[in-house]
Amino acid sequence: MSEAAGTAFRVADQLRTESPWEVFAERARRFELHLNGRALEMARGPITVEGFGLRLFRSQGDKTGVGFQASTDLSEAGIREAVTQAGTIAAFSHFPTRGVDLPGAGTAALVSVDIRDPILWDRPMEALLEYARGLFAAFDGKHDVTPSFGSIRATLTECSIANSAGLHTAFAHTTVEVEVAVKAFGGPEGPPPGEYWVNESSRRLEPGLLPARVEEWCRYARDVRRAQPTPSGDLSVILPAGTLSGILPFVLGFRFTGRARLREVAPKSGDPVGTASLTVHDDGLVPWAVGSAPVDDEGAPQRRRTLISQGVASDLLYDSLHAGAFGTTTTGNALRNDTLIRDWRRFVHAPLAAATTIVVKPGSGGSDEELIETAGEGVWVQQLGWAIPDVLTTAFGGELRIGYRIRNGKLAEPIRGGTVGGIVLGPPGSRSMLHDLAAIGSKGTVSEAVCTPSLLVRPLTVAGA
Amino acid sequence: MVDLRDAESDFARALARLHRRTTFAEVLAERSEGRTLRYETRSVDLSSNPMISGAVIRAWGGERWVEAATSAFDAGSIGEAVEFMERVLGPEAFTHEPPGPSATTRKEWSSGPARPMRDMGPEQLTALARDVLGWATELPEIHQGQVVLAWEEEDRFYMNSAGARCFRRLHRVRASAAAIAFENGRVEFDVLSEGGLGGQERLEFLTQDRVRDTARNAVGLLRAKPPPTGEMAVLLDPSTAGTFAHESFGHGTEADQFLRDRSYLKPILGQEVGPEFLTIVDDGAYPGGWGTIFCDDEGNEAGRTVLVDRGRFVGALHDRDTAAAFHVRPTGNTRRADFQSRTFVRMTNTFVEPQDWTYDELVEEAGNGVVLERATSGIEDPLGGQMQIKVKKGHRIEHGRVTDLVTSMALSGKVLDFLRAIRGIGVKDDFEIETGYCGKGQTDLLPSGTGGGYLLSRAVVGPA
Numbered sequence: 010m011s012e013a014a015g016t017a018f019r020v021a022d023q024l025r026t027e028s029p030w031e032v033f034a035e036r037a038r039r040f041e042l043h044l045n046g047r048a049l050e051m052a053r054g055p056i057t058v059e060g061f062g063l064r065l066f067r068s069q070g071d072k073t074g075v076g077f078q079a080s081t082d083l084s085e086a087g088i089r090e091a092v093t094q095a096g097t098i099a100a101f102s103h104f105p106t107r108g109v110d111l112p113g114a115g116t117a118a119l120v121s122v123d124i125r126d127p128i129l130w131d132r133p134m135e136a137l138l139e140y141a142r143g144l145f146a147a148f149d150g151k152h153d154v155t156p157s158f159g160s161i162r163a164t165l166t167e168c169s170i171a172n173s174a175g176l177h178t179a180f181a182h183t184t185v186e187v188e189v190a191v192k193a194f195g196g197p198e199g200p201p202p203g204e205y206w207v208n209e210s211s212r213r214l215e216p217g218l219l220p221a222r223v224e225e226w227c228r229y230a231r232d233v234r235r236a237q238p239t240p241s242g243d244l245s246v247i248l249p250a251g252t253l254s255g256i257l258p259f260v261l262g263f264r265f266t267g268r269a270r271l272r273e274v275a276p277k278s279g280d281p282v283g284t285a286s287l288t289v290h291d292d293g294l295v296p297w298a299v300g301s302a303p304v305d306d307e308g309a310p311q312r313r314r315t316l317i318s319q320g321v322a323s324d325l326l327y328d329s330l331h332a333g334a335f336g337t338t339t340t341g342n343a344l345r346n347d348t349l350i351r352d353w354r355r356f357v358h359a360p361l362a363a364a365t366t367i368v369v370k371p372g373s374g375g376s377d378e379e380l381i382e383t384a385g386e387g388v389w390v391q392q393l394g395w396a397i398p399d400v401l402t403t404a405f406g407g408e409l410r411i412g413y414r415i416r417n418g419k420l421a422e423p424i425r426g427g428t429v430g431g432i433v434l435g436p437p438g439s440r441s442m443l444h445d446l447a448a449i450g451s452k453g454t455v456s457e458a459v460c461t462p463s464l465l466v467r468p469l470t471v472a473g474a
Numbered sequence: 475m476v477d478l479r480d481a482e483s484d485f486a487r488a489l490a491r492l493h494r495r496t497t498f499a500e501v502l503a504e505r506s507e508g509r510t511l512r513y514e515t516r517s518v519d520l521s522s523n524p525m526i527s528g529a530v531i532r533a534w535g536g537e538r539w540v541e542a543a544t545s546a547f548d549a550g551s552i553g554e555a556v557e558f559m560e561r562v563l564g565p566e567a568f569t570h571e572p573p574g575p576s577a578t579t580r581k582e583w584s585s586g587p588a589r590p591m592r593d594m595g596p597e598q599l600t601a602l603a604r605d606v607l608g609w610a611t612e613l614p615e616i617h618q619g620q621v622v623l624a625w626e627e628e629d630r631f632y633m634n635s636a637g638a639r640c641f642r643r644l645h646r647v648r649a650s651a652a653a654i655a656f657e658n659g660r661v662e663f664d665v666l667s668e669g670g671l672g673g674q675e676r677l678e679f680l681t682q683d684r685v686r687d688t689a690r691n692a693v694g695l696l697r698a699k700p701p702p703t704g705e706m707a708v709l710l711d712p713s714t715a716g717t718f719a720h721e722s723f724g725h726g727t728e729a730d731q732f733l734r735d736r737s738y739l740k741p742i743l744g745q746e747v748g749p750e751f752l753t754i755v756d757d758g759a760y761p762g763g764w765g766t767i768f769c770d771d772e773g774n775e776a777g778r779t780v781l782v783d784r785g786r787f788v789g790a791l792h793d794r795d796t797a798a799a800f801h802v803r804p805t806g807n808t809r810r811a812d813f814q815s816r817t818f819v820r821m822t823n824t825f826v827e828p829q830d831w832t833y834d835e836l837v838e839e840a841g842n843g844v845v846l847e848r849a850t851s852g853i854e855d856p857l858g859g860q861m862q863i864k865v866k867k868g869h870r871i872e873h874g875r876v877t878d879l880v881t882s883m884a885l886s887g888k889v890l891d892f893l894r895a896i897r898g899i900g901v902k903d904d905f906e907i908e909t910g911y912c913g914k915g916q917t918d919l920l921p922s923g924t925g926g927g928y929l930l931s932r933a934v935v936g937p938a
Contacts, residue, residue: 079526208915474886
């Protein structure tokens, strides 16, 4: 790791404050390729940012004032200004805890987790260009399908954390965002063009997977062109990992945290929240997952926690502040990024209690083909437009961008349009996705912030086109 | 506070130096300052904008644009960026002109309000938020509430080698009050929010009556029925009509998607797409609009671009590259999310112009259907021309009358079918520009305003 990895330590050395404090710093290098069809439109990078987020904690009797300020000014004067701002903010903010128990020096030994792509780290632009060439090559010979709009963006980050409890820790990680609009077109009197929109985040570039992935993307884009209207009704619906990544992390990543408990919407331990076959973990150490890291953004070790065990609510996730409010300890779930928009500059955000990777334990439903057979008649939801649930009500829903009818236990014609949705978490006896799980597949797949098998929900409301 | 114009001579020297190696160079500097107060039942969180400022330098490399960015304004840091550019600019950079016209605008803008938000200290912000939260949580079913008061002053300073020099200061304010209701394990909420350019006057909508109404609506939602599903008459409230104008229609008019052959609207430019009373506009200079920018990030003045004129699709949004390709003028819609992000063609304030139907007339015309209220999200489908808009709540329309409150819904269908099915648009009294953040794809978020009056059409409604 380079000398710059110790940014937080350099800032910490210059802090002059009596209050408990924490510094989270990053030196991030960003590289981007922007695509226009099968041509490179623009290459950008390195775009380098080095900055820190400083938190001060001031006692206010039975509450704690919390002041956060982010800055890229690493000069003595810049750090002094950030301390002054954080102090002012701490005077007007309060959190319902008597004090904050920050992770200490004893937590500095880091567990090993794969979150840094070594090729990308050493040769970032070359690696991106090689990936782009691989992407274009995978479209060779396909005269009816092309990438139309897209970007490949990589961020290489050296992260360091120090605090007044004596913690000094640093680690490096990479993130990759791939966005490709795949367009199917052509035919003299054919249907209008169709598009399948790929939007994925991960920790590494995997050019070797591109030929197979592109085949899959092209199939979906072509199927958009021949898709039939979506049926209506309360139907058996299968949601694969890619679709669930737009639903489960939002709902469970909020409702099973100290943040939700503070707002009286977290389940209590022992509450029935799903079918007896459902077990869900939060796991901060899944290899190559975007939510994985040796420590969270306060420096506490990330680990595995059980959120739902056999359908019953179990643990909640905490950062240091929320742990203090409820007389417990941090679970290593202080994260400076939101599930919806992942900012490559995490230091500009104060940490929140949140999920890392939501892991649904594989069940006895078998392969996707077996789940489809179990469904008999219904709908396979390949992609929803924007499922993003309301985290308070847990209502979710979105337009079916591409899916398939299930007829006689087999995938049938593609369908598109209309909406699919429901409630993720509901009281026992009411309809909800987790209570209405008819089957859980037997093999998990990592997709963004989830690792889950496909789930068969029966019924889910489908409003056809 | 840093004044970006203090670095003008350094920027001018950088441009002059680059102009010896390229036919065109430009610099855009950016800084912002602001505060956000999140006042909740059990915690108060005051935060300030990150202290980050910087500049991006862009030059024409002969075949494509070349960029470098710096987060410091001293001569040394700017010099380093220029040296990088000099290394990557080839000999062709001096022999080929960039596409499209180079801006020559020399002007300064400020949305300077009479009572700037920065004059409102943390004590005043906190006192107001405490009062509003009190109104939001008076009912016994309301256990929790949240009040957000936020302001930002954003400066951008643009110069180029063709002589343009533009400075703008935008004062953005947004505020919201949410009430969260609980009953028998069910949770619902409603939220009141507004925003735009301005000062403290922007907070005056947070009246006791309106906040109490919001709380009553939250309680009402606890007992509300699910929405009807299927294809039906839909009456979009101003926020939903605005989201339609932006997400469903507007993204397809960004001409970079034309260049990529990724817009369902490209083949129908010039054709009739809706009734004669339908006009859709993007306006980057709309007074007080949340998405108002006055000047874009290529130095072109922002202004009114008519996209649909009396039912005919007549215009698209252009940067200099797309303007050159389609032989038109740039429309002042080139925007960067920040100095670390690239330019794209983007919307500013996009809206459906109000017409002459009253709300009651539109409800009667609908007959049976649903009113969609308080848009929460939308997503574009520029190639496929499908729409998806989600709303927090609504009401059923039965036999020409508004009846039961219903919970959240999603609207879907084909945009062109929806446009053709428009039967009425509401009066100016109901028109408003709402606050929002828009991405290009999943990234590059920036403020964009959306608006409209009530709009009656037909679409598929489903759960959300």
